[in-house]
Amino acid sequence: MSDITRLRSALFATLDDLRDPAKTIDLDRVKAINETAKNITDTAKVEVNFLRVTGAAEGSGFIPTYKPALPGGTSESQSTATGTKTIEHVPGGTKITHRLK
Incomplete structure (x- = not known):
């Protein structure tokens, strides 16, 4: 499983927990998860911009390489x-x- 897939799975699991009225989740924990996800997403955006500017074919591997x-x-x-x-x-x-x- 790639890092981006793990990140998305964790975020959607948190979202499901927030929607479930039977579960209680600490608001500070939700904020921390959200902030961490935002930071990870921002690093992916930086990587995409780096690839675009340099014309490189591959980055760090965080974003899977697509070879059509x-x-x-x-x-x-x-x-x-x-x-x-x-x-x-x-x-x-x-x-x-x-x-x-």
């Missing part, structure tokens, strides 16, 4: 004298990757 499948993309691999050459046909062009032995 390329629609209609096909690929083929060829052995070369120094390793492997992979040719991927992607929308709008071709991507060639060379892997050395």
Whole structure:
């Protein structure tokens, strides 16, 4: 389970406890949970902005990396004298990757 999934689960569990009239929950505890969640969310926003500004493909791992499948993309691999050459046909062009032995 990712950190963001754990955070959301904890927040929704707290929300359920608040809605249940049979349960009593300390208001100071609810405020602390809310403030912690806000701080965690703010750090995620900073990470997203960092990725946007730098153009980096991955961050700290807090936000899971999404790698969409390329629609209609096909690929083929060829052995070369120094390793492997992979040719991927992607929308709008071709991507060639060379892997050395």
